[in-house]
Amino acid sequence: MAASPAAALAPAGLELRFAILDIYAAYAACLDEQRYNEWPDFFVDDCIYRVQPRENFDRGLPLATLAFESKGMLRDRVYAITQTLFHAPYYQRHIISGIALQAQRADGYDVTASYLVLRTKQNEPTEVFNTGRYVDVLEWQDGELKFRSKLAIFDSELIANSLIYPI
Amino acid sequence: MAASPAAALAPAGLELRFAILDIYAAYAACLDEQRYNEWPDFFVDDCIYRVQPRENFDRGLPLATLAFESKGMLRDRVYAITQTLFHAPYYQRHIISGIALQAQRADGYDVTASYLVLRTKQNEPTEVFNTGRYVDVLEWQDGELKFRSKLAIFDSELIANSLIYPI
């Protein structure tokens, strides 16, 4: 049975689906629990991370609110938000749904999802902060799924200047 | 192994579960990315689609905000929202959770889920637009899951007159 390609692929397929669900859950928990130092480890070294308004993405315009092109740049961002940026702290809460395996490449997977990030400032009620779509590429690295590319394409342009923590 | 009914059913069961998750993800993406022309294709020909306030649904009252009874009527609605209705455009973002296979019928599946739709108007912040519960019947058609019936039972009556796009 184990030697049958079809039988071997089927469970792998379902386990892959859960592995994909799991990385999104872990990614969200990392950010929401403010373990920012662990955030870059969800990415491969030569990664892409962009947070971009939907209008620009749909028109192919390059302008992005955040744009990083390596794990080192992600680490710089973590240093900035934890050590140097002056800002009122807030909690984030990621709600991610519709995680869909769009295509399987030779070296990875195209995955999309919808996200909602809620924000809670100190002594204020929780509010809708940002919604949009993740357009991601994942790949295996040493037995773990990592993001090669992660785009957070958001629906409203009105969040740009107050975005401190990663989406 | 493949001839054993129990063994054959078990993986089918898990694959079915992912197939159900996938149709909800694809349905949400279709609407959120404004590919309205593709929306009727998520349904069988003699489908039911209704958007109805919870109070009416719970009391068995027929009044619904939207009520369509065939794929043709869904296509008419698409024509209306893309060609004839005068309205300020807005983005939708569906967050769907708790997708549950409630029962298996001879010819399909009863599935429920909770949904949240966020709305983003141009130059405005994203806001909660509509929440409720999907009460759906799915069936296989030519190897694809389709909605035979889809009810969006919403929690607040205050959205009715501003609802343009499908939920």
Place this chain on the structure above:
Amino acid sequence: MAASPAAALAPAGLELRFAILDIYAAYAACLDEQRYNEWPDFFVDDCIYRVQPRENFDRGLPLATLAFESKGMLRDRVYAITQTLFHAPYYQRHIISGIALQAQRADGYDVTASYLVLRTKQNEPTEVFNTGRYVDVLEWQDGELKFRSKLAIFDSELIANSLIYPI
């Protein structure tokens, strides 16, 4: 095949994952459909249920908005909210995502998830009510998953005094 431990474990693992997804969906549906009498049955007899602000949880402080330590206390709460508490009724809508199996114990499972609860009061629009993280322990009882412990750790302290129904 059925005698092979590895082969037997693999599907069990995936079925377990769906069983976990299913209890969260059923739990949310029970509350959102106001079947409060069924709510205690999601727990074992000597259960823990707490709703606690994040600040207190993170600092190890015991103060909680709600704290129950047995199924009997949950039943008392149900009696209170359905029979004795004076309050304006509202609908809840739970959106739960990122359901993650964190660890497997000898007698159960550590599971975490993110939740968003929306509230709809009569003749008012739906609003964000409460967000946070479930930190739960589940175990099997007579073939059904039950909560041995369920903590709802919420992000904003501003909901406390208006919280009537379970989260």
